[in-house]
Amino acid sequence: MTDLGHRVTPLVTPLLLAVCLMGCGGSGPRPQPGISAALQRSAESRRWPDLGDRWLVSIAGRNGRERVELVDLRNGQPVPLPGLNQADAQPVSVSVSADGNRIALVRRREGRTELTLYRRSVGTLQRLPLEPAGVPREVSLDGSGRLLAVQVSRQGHWDVDLVRLP
Amino acid sequence: MIVDQRGRPTVQLKDLRSGGPLPLRHLNRHQPHSSPSLSWNGRYLAVIIQRGNRRLVLIEDRLSGRAHPLRLPSGRNPVRLSLAPDGLQLAVQTADRGRWQVELLDLSGLLEADRPGGLRRTTPVEPMQ
Numbered sequence: 203m204t205d206l207g208h209r210v211t212p213l214v215t216p217l218l219l220a221v222c223l224m225g226c227g228g229s230g231p232r233p234q235p236g237i238s239a240a241l242q243r244s245a246e247s248r249r250w251p252d253l254g255d256r257w258l259v260s261i262a263g264r265n266g267r268e269r270v271e272l273v274d275l276r277n278g279q280p281v282p283l284p285g286l287n288q289a290d291a292q293p294v295s296v297s298v299s300a301d302g303n304r305i306a307l308v309r310r311r312e313g314r315t316e317l318t319l320y321r322r323s324v325g326t327l328q329r330l331p332l333e334p335a336g337v338p339r340e341v342s343l344d345g346s347g348r349l350l351a352v353q354v355s356r357q358g359h360w361d362v363d364l365v366r367l368p
Numbered sequence: 369m370i371v372d373q374r375g376r377p378t379v380q381l382k383d384l385r386s387g388g389p390l391p392l393r394h395l396n397r398h399q400p401h402s403s404p405s406l407s408w409n410g411r412y413l414a415v416i417i418q419r420g421n422r423r424l425v426l427i428e429d430r431l432s433g434r435a436h437p438l439r440l441p442s443g444r445n446p447v448r449l450s451l452a453p454d455g456l457q458l459a460v461q462t463a464d465r466g467r468w469q470v471e472l473l474d475l476s477g478l479l480e481a482d483r484p485g486g487l488r489r490t491t492p493v494e495p496m497q
Contacts, residue, residue: 231458232474233441241470249468251459253452258459260470275457275472300408300453300484345408345453345484351369362369364384 240278245271250296252342257302261293270296270307272322285327286320295340299347304367306341306350317341317352319367330365370401379404379415394428394435403448407455407482414451414458425449425460429479436478442471454481 241248245262248271252259262271269287271280286305287293294308294315305320307327317330317338332338336354343350350365371380376399381390395401398417405414414427419437423445427436440446444462451458458473 231438231441231478232476234457234472234474238469238471241472247468248470249461250448251461251470252450253457253459255453258470258472260459263468 237275237278241273244280250293252297254298254302254345255300257298259296259298259305261296268293270305272298272302272305274302281322283320283322284325294338297341297343297350299343300345301347304343304347306343306352308338308341308352315339319350332363336361336363370404373399377401379413381406381410381413390430392428392430393433394426398426403446405449405451407451408453408484409482411482412451412455412479414449416446416449423447425458427451427455427458427475427479438473440471441473444471454483455479456481 245264247263248260250261256275258273258275260271260273261268270283270293272283273280283305286307288311291309291311294310296308297306298304303322305322307318307320309316309318315337317332318327319330320327330350332352332354334356336356338352338354340353341350342352348367350367352363352365354361354363369380369382370377372378378399379392379395379401381392382388383390392413395413395415395417398419400418402416406412411431412427412429414425416423417426425438425440425446427438429436440460440462442462444464446460446462447468448461449458456474456476456479458475460471460473462469462471
């Protein structure tokens with residue numbers, strides 16, 4: 203037994219150390235395999251993640267179509283977004299406020315690219331005009347959902363517009 | 369935001385009150401930078417950087433001045449990221465066999481929370497005067 207113990211110890215010690223460094227150490231980033239696997243199972247592809255306090259918004263692809271999806275990270279389940287995803291619209295970029303109530307979306311529809319704001323509490327999608335006109339691309343809401351940064355193409359240049367929202 | 373600095377895409381943090389740029393201790397190299405993401409009060413700035421032939425995530429803690437370079441446990445290259453408002457979670461878009469995927473990482477063992485308005489949830493023991 204003692205001999206076996208002596209032979210095994212040099213192998214086991216580095217293994218235990220490696221396992222601890224990967225799994226039980228409190229100081230590094232820890233993967234969240236449960237929720238990550240659920241996200242991968244529920245869509246063929248998923249891009250453009252944006253985190254709220256307990257919300258993840260992203261663009262999920264299924265059967266060749268993409269739609270905006272908001273997942274409650276407490277249970278890994280998507281929540282309904284009535285009126286947000288439309289059959290003739292292609293999402294480009296998306297962002298969520300910390301409380302998950304507001305979702306800013308850039309989408310292509312009928313040959314145009316437009317900036318929109320969805321309020322989940324009332325289920326409304328509002329188009330936000332750009333002044334001066336331009337083509338929006340990337341969007342980012344601050345935690346409060348009251349300040350929006352949007353990257354806009356104007357005459358071959360990229361601008362970043364800040365939009366204060368009521 | 370990402371700006372072109374002598375031909376190198378470089379992250380820049382601006383103070384919205386003054387409009388001026390804020391100094392970043394660890395993010396003036398390892399370009400190209402991409403996909404910057406801020407916590408509630410701007411304490412943490414996460415960005416994708418290039419080190420050698422690898423893309424990795426770097427989180428700069430502007431309060432402590434520390435940098436936290438992160439390799440993804442999956443070994444994949446980050447494409448796009450989002451830091452949670454409190455800084456305790458990170459969502460990362462990666463490519464896996466030609467498909468976009470999103471991985472979630474728990475950073476609560478690495479960072480302390482950056483709460484809205486700088487709110488502290490813990491009550492540190494302070495000496496009575």
